[in-house]
Amino acid sequence: MSLARREFVAGLSAAALAGASSAIRAAGEPSLAERARRKGLFYGCSVANQLDKDPAYAAAVAREAGLLVAEFQNQWQYLGRKPDGATDFSAGEVVARFAAAHGQLLRGHALIWFTRLGDPFKQAASRAEAERALVAHVREMCTHYAGRMQSWDVVNEPLDPFDGGPDGLRARGDALTEKLGPDYMDIAFHTAREADPKAILVLNEAGIENDAERHERQRRNLIGLIDRLQDRRVPVDAIGLQSHLRTGRQSSSGAGYGAFVPAKFERFVSEITARGLRIIVTELDVFDGGSPGDVAARDREVAAMYADYLAIILKPKQTLGVVTWGLSDRYSWITGGTVDRFKRADKLPSRPLPLDADLRPTPCYAALAAAFDAAPSR
Ligand code: XIL
Numbered sequence: 001m002s003l004a005r006r007e008f009v010a011g012l013s014a015a016a017l018a019g020a021s022s023a024i025r026a027a028g029e030p031s032l033a034e035r036a037r038r039k040g041l042f043y044g045c046s047v048a049n050q051l052d053k054d055p056a057y058a059a060a061v062a063r064e065a066g067l068l069v070a071e072f073q074n075q076w077q078y079l080g081r082k083p084d085g086a087t088d089f090s091a092g093e094v095v096a097r098f099a100a101a102h103g104q105l106l107r108g109h110a111l112i113w114f115t116r117l118g119d120p121f122k123q124a125a126s127r128a129e130a131e132r133a134l135v136a137h138v139r140e141m142c143t144h145y146a147g148r149m150q151s152w153d154v155v156n157e158p159l160d161p162f163d164g165g166p167d168g169l170r171a172r173g174d175a176l177t178e179k180l181g182p183d184y185m186d187i188a189f190h191t192a193r194e195a196d197p198k199a200i201l202v203l204n205e206a207g208i209e210n211d212a213e214r215h216e217r218q219r220r221n222l223i224g225l226i227d228r229l230q231d232r233r234v235p236v237d238a239i240g241l242q243s244h245l246r247t248g249r250q251s252s253s254g255a256g257y258g259a260f261v262p263a264k265f266e267r268f269v270s271e272i273t274a275r276g277l278r279i280i281v282t283e284l285d286v287f288d289g290g291s292p293g294d295v296a297a298r299d300r301e302v303a304a305m306y307a308d309y310l311a312i313i314l315k316p317k318q319t320l321g322v323v324t325w326g327l328s329d330r331y332s333w334i335t336g337g338t339v340d341r342f343k344r345a346d347k348l349p350s351r352p353l354p355l356d357a358d359l360r361p362t363p364c365y366a367a368l369a370a371a372f373d374a375a376p377s378r
Contacts, residue, residue: 033066042321168221212258248290
């Protein structure tokens with residue numbers, strides 16, 4: 001990042017943080033949802049299972065988010081079962097009802113994900129049985145939520161940069177490719193389109209934003225996969241870029257995460273839009289493990305990462321909106337302590353999201369607000 005940009009963000013952080021703090025209290029100030037909406041974009045966040053347990057947090061979600069996505073409640077493996085064996089949608093419905101009550105859009109995550117497959121698929125003994133299980137699941141989810149989902153992540157994280165699977169697809173230990181080969185994507189997207197013709201159908205992918213060997217391979221494999229899916233007329237409407245970013249520069253070879261290089265990323269984005277696809281930023285957050293412990297310095301680097309990333313991704317008209325993976329550091333997979341790679345060496349709690357653990361806006365709130373304000377209208 002250039003020095004000028006760093007200073008801009010630093011200045012913005014201090015001033016806008018004060019503004020944003022009062023913004024969240026002052027009735028007249030626009031929320032993130034409103035700032036995005038003014039440009040024809042949306043801003044939303046994922047929510048786990050705290051909406052009906054933490055009123056202060058729920059109020060912040062109601063105010064700031066224009067779209068909600070259930071973080072895990074709609075995943076195949078986690079769907080509840082009623083005594084008669086029927087699917088229990090109640091956990092996901094808490095989120096859907098909250099969104100409806102607050103005039104928020106709703107998006108679905110994720111119909112097919114190799115790591116969250118349901119038993120009927122995992123236990124399928126033949127190709128025909130696996131296909132039947134996949135079709136039944138996608139059809140049931142899409143039918144249940146039809147007319148309510150703005151978009152669905154139909155397939156989540158299909159690619160693996162080093163597996164050498166067909167089309168760059170994940171192969172080792174992936175029941176999807178083992179049982180159905182690359183066709184599982186065609187089946188999932190066609191079934192989703194049929195069951196809910198209005199939802200935007202998204203292919204969602206991770207680990208693709210940085211200048212690292214594994215990310216470069218993901219980018220090339222994704223573009224190749226898009227071309228093959230489009231040749232076969234598979235109804236993919238949008239690419240979801242998860243956008244789990246991190247501060248600092250890590251090794252760019254092997255499993256390293258590299259660093260964010262705006263020009264390189266912008267070229268990749270233009271390869272997607274040139275194929276007539278739209279883009280959704282589906283899971284944005286910034287792990288601050290590469291930044292110093294000092295909170296002000298750390299927040300500046302996180303906010304700068306948000307600013308640099310959003311400046312690129314909000315430029316094309318094909319970008320529909322931004323979802324952060326959580327709203328507050330109070331509830332985040334990064335701060336939750338269950339994922340080893342998100343532990344800071346100094347053991348300090350991370351600060352990845354627009355509101356801190358006390359629901360106060362952080363400098364990255366200000367960066368998001370400024371990015372929406374600066375985005376071209378669509
Ligand atoms: C994380 C969630 O935050 C957790 O609640 C979940 O148990 C594990 O995964 N890519 C995805 C998300 O598509 O579903 C992941 O979310 C983060 C990485």
